[in-house]
Amino acid sequence: MTMREPRTILLTGVGGQVGFELMRSLQGLGNVVALDRSRLDLSDPDQIRRVVRELQPSLIVNPAAYTAVDQAESDTAAAFQVNAHAPGVLAEEAKRLGAALIHYSTDYVFDGSGTVPYTENDAVAPQNVYGKSKLAGEQAIQAVGGAHLIFRTSWVYGLRGKNFLKTMLRLGAERDELCVVMDQLGAPTWSRTVAVLSAHVLAQAVGRGAAWDEWWHEHHGIYHLNASGSTSWHGFAEAIFEMSGMTNRPRVKAIASASYPTPAVRPANSRLSNARLTSQFGVQAPDWRDALRLCMAER
Structure with a gap:
C-alpha cells in the first residue's frame, strides 16, 4: 500500500454526530472529502463502488450507520444493508485501491452480562438486530483482510442529531419529573471525543510517511474507544441537568429496565475497556463527566 500525495480521506456520514465532528478533527491529515447520505448512500452498493473508484482515496473513514435500534427489529434488511453489507463493500474497494479503512462499531456486539468492562478478546453475543448487524459489519471487514481499524464505542451523544443528551434537555424543559433507567451501565461518550481520539491515532499513521503500510500491518484490528469511567442512564441524566444551568430542573426518578420495555433488548x-487503545497508541480517553462538561459549555 503506497501513501498518495496529496492524501485523500473519504469520510462518510458527515450528517451524523460522529461524522460531523470527524469532518473537523481530520483537518490537516489529508484532503477530507466529506459526504452525507445524499452523496453517498450506503444502502446502494453500486454507488459505494462508483464513488470510491472516482475519488481514489488513501483512507476511508466510515462512521455512517443505521442507528435506529428499536426500528431495526422490524426493519432488519435495511439495518443489515447499511451496517453489515456496506462496510464489506468499503473494505473490498479499499483493498483494491491499496487504501485503509477506519470503521465504527458498538458495545451492542456483546450480550451485556458480567460486571467488568469488556475487552476486545471477550466473546461477542449481540442480543438485538442492531448489534447483530454491526457485528456482521465487523466480520465482513475482517474477512476482506485489508488494512483497517475498527473502533467500538458506546452511548454516543452530542449537540447534533438525535441522542440522549438532547432528549433529556427537551423533556426536562417540558416536565417536572422524568423516569430514567438505572440498571444499565456504560460510558456516555461525546461524539467529539470519538473524533479527536480517532484523529490522534490517524496522525500516528500519517506521521510514518513511507512506512504507512507497515504501520497498518502492525496496528490493524479492533479497539474499544469510549469515555473513561461509567454510570447509568439515570446517572447520566442527573449529570446533564446538574450541568445544564436550568433554573427549574426536573426530578429524575430511577426505574428498572423492566419498567420501560423497548422492542430491542439493551x-x-x-462498559468497554480502553486499555488496548491506550497501550497501542498512547491516547487517554477523558472521564465522561469531564467531556460532558465541555460539551455542555458549548450550548
Missing part, C-alpha cells in the same frame, strides 16, 4: 453492561 445490554445491562455496556
